[in-house]
Amino acid sequence: MPQSIFKKQAIFSWDIFCRVVDNFGDIGVAWRLSADLAHRGHRVRLWVDDASALSWMAPLGHPLIQVLPWSNHPLAHPDIAHEARPMQAVIEMFGCELPDSFQQAMKSSNEKPIWINLEYLSAEPYVERMHTLESPVLHGTAQGLKKIFFYPGFTHQTGGLIREQSIQTSPSFSFQSKHLKIFLFCYEPTALDPWLKQLNQMPVHIELRVTQGRAQNALERINTCDFNNIQINNLPFMTQELFDQQLRECDFNCVRGEDSWIRVIWAGKPFLWQIYPQDDGVHLQKLESFLDLFKAPQIVRQAHRVWNNTPKTTHLHPFKGLQMPELTPANLKVWTDWVRVVQSDMMAPKDLTSQLIDWTTKSRLK
Ligand code: TRH
Numbered sequence: 001m002p003q004s005i006f007k008k009q010a011i012f013s014w015d016i017f018c019r020v021v022d023n024f025g026d027i028g029v030a031w032r033l034s035a036d037l038a039h040r041g042h043r044v045r046l047w048v049d050d051a052s053a054l055s056w057m058a059p060l061g062h063p064l065i066q067v068l069p070w071s072n073h074p075l076a077h078p079d080i081a082h083e084a085r086p087m088q089a090v091i092e093m094f095g096c097e098l099p100d101s102f103q104q105a106m107k108s109s110n111e112k113p114i115w116i117n118l119e120y121l122s123a124e125p126y127v128e129r130m131h132t133l134e135s136p137v138l139h140g141t142a143q144g145l146k147k148i149f150f151y152p153g154f155t156h157q158t159g160g161l162i163r164e165q166s167i168q169t170s171p172s173f174s175f176q177s178k179h180l181k182i183f184l185f186c187y188e189p190t191a192l193d194p195w196l197k198q199l200n201q202m203p204v205h206i207e208l209r210v211t212q213g214r215a216q217n218a219l220e221r222i223n224t225c226d227f228n229n230i231q232i233n234n235l236p237f238m239t240q241e242l243f244d245q246q247l248r249e250c251d252f253n254c255v256r257g258e259d260s261w262i263r264v265i266w267a268g269k270p271f272l273w274q275i276y277p278q279d280d281g282v283h284l285q286k287l288e289s290f291l292d293l294f295k296a297p298q299i300v301r302q303a304h305r306v307w308n309n310t311p312k313t314t315h316l317h318p319f320k321g322l323q324m325p326e327l328t329p330a331n332l333k334v335w336t337d338w339v340r341v342v343q344s345d346m347m348a349p350k351d352l353t354s355q356l357i358d359w360t361t362k363s364r365l366k
Contacts, residue, residue: 009354010361013043013087015113019070019096020050023214023276027053028259030093032162032240033118036353038064039164045087047074056237073101089114089360092147103142114363115145116356121152121161121258123290128157132359148363150356154293156349161262163351169268169343170248180204180327183250185211185260186274188218191306195324196222199230202327206230209250212237252327254307268343270335272307279312294342297334299325 014037018030027048034044035058042064048054049070054061061067068077075084086106090113092098098106106113119130131151137143152159182199186192199206208230210216216234224232235246243260247253247267255264256274264271273290275283287308291301306324325331350358 009040009357010364011041012089012357012360014045015087015090015102016044016046016093017070017091017096017098017102018046018048018093020048020053021094023257024053024057025257025259025276026094027051028057028240028257029162031058032259033091033353033356034065035062036162036164037357038062039166040353040357042357043087045080057240059239070099072099074099075102075105085109086113088364089116089356091116091118091356093118094120098142100141103140103145107142107145112145114360115142115147116150116359117147118159118356119149119151121262122286123154123293124286125289127151127153128155131158148359150359152352154290154346154349158349159355160349160352161346162353163266163347164353167266168244168248169266177251178204179207180252181207181209181250183209183211183246183253183255184215184219185253185255186215186218187256187277188214188221189274189307190310191324192218193222195307196224196227196230198324198326200227202229208232209246210234215254252332265339265343265346268336268339270332270339272303274307277308277310277312281312284308294338294345297338299331300335300338 016030016034018026020026034046037044044065046065046067047070051067086109095117130149133149134146136146150159152161206229210219212235244263247264253264253269253271255261255271257276261273275287277283287304302322303325306322
């Protein structure tokens with residue numbers, strides 16, 4: 001472990017609470033954050049109601065991270081009997097409510113833990129306004145304590161993004177390649193079928209690497225028998241490290257949700273992001289905010305609008321009837337140049353883990 005880190009930042013112990021609502025993003029982000037803290041020498045207790053995905057996402061765990069089951073009485077867990085008190089900093093991920101008994105224990109601690117609610121990532125302007133707002137708890141078990149709302153984000157006025165000190169980006173690739181490797185991690189985009197038909201007509205050979213779960217299920221519902229130009233490779237579930245490596249290896253990446261959205265930018269290859277779809281269409285605003293913030297070129301905007309159009313939001317979608325732009329060398333070059341600019345802009349603000357540590361240090365000195 002680099003000694004310089006110890007000199008620069010205080011070391012804390014953290015309780016991180018996570019409820020898995022759906023898919024892999026909740027636990028994916030919770031694990032990335034826990035691992036990043038642990039790599040910097042911090043101790044983490046990760047409380048999660050469904051840890052099953054960690055068996056493939058992070059099978060080796062980390063000696064400084066203890067994964068514990070969510071319960072109404074977390075501090076009664078026998079594995080922590082000698083330390084049955086809240087840690088110095090407590091994070092509730094994405095507004096999951098801390099168990100009452102834990103809130104009670106926080107309130108009765110001699111040294112009150114720093115209580116942070118870590119929110120979902122968005123490029124929308126409200127994030128800068130809301131970041132680090134404090135909210136005194138006025139009712140209930142934790143009355144008298146205060147929570148800090150921490151908003152990850154893309155600008156200097158936000159909490160930043162998870163970016164490990166060992167982050168790897170990929171070398172540039174040849175746009176003239178006769179073989180295009182495409183990574184597919186998605187929900188069920190309506191545009192998948194027509195897009196595959198378009199790819200099948202391309203003058204270069206396509207290797208489609210399809211992730212396990214919803215992406216493979218979506219592909220199974222499509223008739224792929226006539227695809228003579230696309231080789232489909234179904235991937236097994238893999239660790240986050242291997243997942244990131246795939247993003248660096250492939251020439252074009254389709255990702256979704258929250259965590260892979262950021263990893264694909266660190267990988268620096270052209271990408272298509274499928275935002276988690278919501279029936280009322282609010283996700284489309286979030287998508288547009290991202291495209292606007294980073295001044296996405298026309299083909300990137302068009303591709304994202306097509307990819308994120310769903311039957312339920314068609315009436316809201318401003319660009320109905322658009323086609324997916326072709327992955328020609330010229331388009332891939334524009335796309336890659338844009339991603340590289342986004343990547344370099346996103347490297348500028350301080351990363352999320354450092355900001356959480358700084359905030360906790362400052363709050364404890366008050
Ligand atoms: O799984 P997701 O769609 O999660 C989403 C988002 O978090 C979204 O914000 C939330 O509201 C919704 O769920 C309920 O996509 P995401 O966020 O990219 O998380 C996927 C994680 O799974 C990421 O950490 C990468 C990891 N992963 C692997 O490590 N190996 C694998 O083989 C696969 C398929 C995924």
